[in-house]
Structure formats: C-alpha cells, structure tokens
Amino acid sequence: MNEHTFHGTVGREIRINHSQRSGVAVVNFSIAINSRRFDKSKGHYVERPTVWKDVVVFGQFAENVYDTLTTGMHVTITGEEVDDSYTKELDEPGRDDVVIRRTKIEARDVAVSLRFQKAQVEKVQRSREQPGDQQGNGRATTAPQPLG
Template identity: 35%
Template sequence: MAGLPEITIAGTVVADPEIRYTASGAAVANFTVAANDRRFDRDRNEWVDAGATFLRCSIWRQAAENVAETLTKGTRVLVTGVLRQRSYEKDGQTRYAFEVDATEVAVSLKFATAEVKKATRTAGAPAALAGEPDPWGSAPPATATARTTSGFDEPPF
C-alpha cells in the first residue's frame, strides 16, 4: 500500500454494516461513515452544520465480522485506512468515488462508553491467529460486544 494516502476519519455510521463472504470464505464488511463539518456560529449563538462527507468503508476477515457484530446505525467511530479513488461510468459520464480500505475501526468514546471483550476466532484462521503467539507481538483484536473467549488466554503485555 506504499504511496496511497492513509487517513483517519471520525464520524457516524449511517446504516448497519453489510457483511458478505467471498467464495474462499473471507468475510468483508461494508459500511458508510458520515463526517459532519459542524461549527459554532457566534453571531447566531448556535452550532451550524456546514455539510457532510460520506465515505464508503470496507474491512476484511475477522475484523469484518467484529465490525458487523458491533456497529449499528448511529454509532460514532474512528476509522483508519487507505483512501482509494475509483472511477465508473454512469449515463455515459465518468464519475469518481472515494473509498476507505479500513485497517482499524474503533468505537469513539467521545459521547459513549464501551465494554471491550476479546473476540472469538473463526474456523480456518491461520495458526498464528488461532491461539499461537503472534510473531509480531500485536494484541488480538477486540470488539465492544458481548463476544467472549478466544485462543488468547493472556494479555500481550
């Protein structure tokens, strides 16, 4: 992914995530995040919405299942990933869309609290993800749902 811009966006999920599976069994979750440009107008003494940016996001594998189980419409999130531009034809005109290939998705704690539970692993996960120590020393993914138990019995620290 070298050369592509990495971004972090804070916003609100506009609809429940959609999850699907590829022929090989890999999960992919798609969802849209709206980031509102909101400013305080001192003349009117109120907050004013100055527009919104909608970004379609996708995330893969175990994280996709965690996202689909955790996020719902209206959840405020932080999404980090690679920004991609694609073009398509509609009515004889070339149009462009920006999308985020998410690498991390987190529930924002700005206006909410969350209880974090370790996620269970899906069948067919690579050995390093199914209970074997991670060779890079990273922590197993966690979700803010009621999912419990995983192949990891000890925290990574």
C-alpha cells in the same frame, strides 16, 4: 501510503458479504461526518453540510466490525482512501459510457468513540491450530455491545 483518520457516525446499516471464491468476509458501511465552524460576522457556529464516506473492511476484522457496530454509533476510522470508480455502460446508441468517480476508505482500524457512549470490549478468541492465519477461525460467542 495515504492513511487518514475520520471521526463520524455510522449512518447506514452495516452489510456483510463473503467472497464466493475465498469465503473472506467483506463489510461495507458509511459514516456521516458532521462539522461546524465559527462565523465571526454572525458571532456563532455554523453547521457545515454532512460529508458521507463509504468504508470497506475485510477478513476477521470485517466480522468483528459487523458484530460490534450499529447504526448511530460514533466511530473513528483509520485507513487508506482507495479508488472505487467504475464505468457505467450505456445501452443507448451514440452515447458514451459514463465513468462514475468515487472513493472508499479501506479501513486499517475501527474504534468505537467513547466521547458520547460506553462500550464493553471482549477479546476475540483465535484458533491456535493454524499459526499465521490472518483471518482467524475461532470467534468469541458474544460481541462487544454498547452500553446505555
């Protein structure tokens, strides 16, 4: 498994969709990862370019993420980098199709960073009528909200 941990800021409005076949929730968003390094020759820190990572989350987990996160929140994402490449077919004669190479983080865990913000946490109430249901049916009526 190629599990990694990323710390960043939610940088795009979080979108939720549901699979047409199964109804499973799918959430997509991106995080901005900012970093800096100390430049000895200049005697101070130098900001590195922002790195953007796309994140995808599925199922009840996706709904929890959608109900909790907002743009600008500092988060920690743990997950696996997966190939999300595709081929763009060109309609122009004599031109080869273009392969668009990209990756996404398929999140295994998403946590709100408490370094620069506070949060209230509320446990999601799951239905006990369907044991082993990974998606869960019952949800809490209010989601965790950032404070301050």
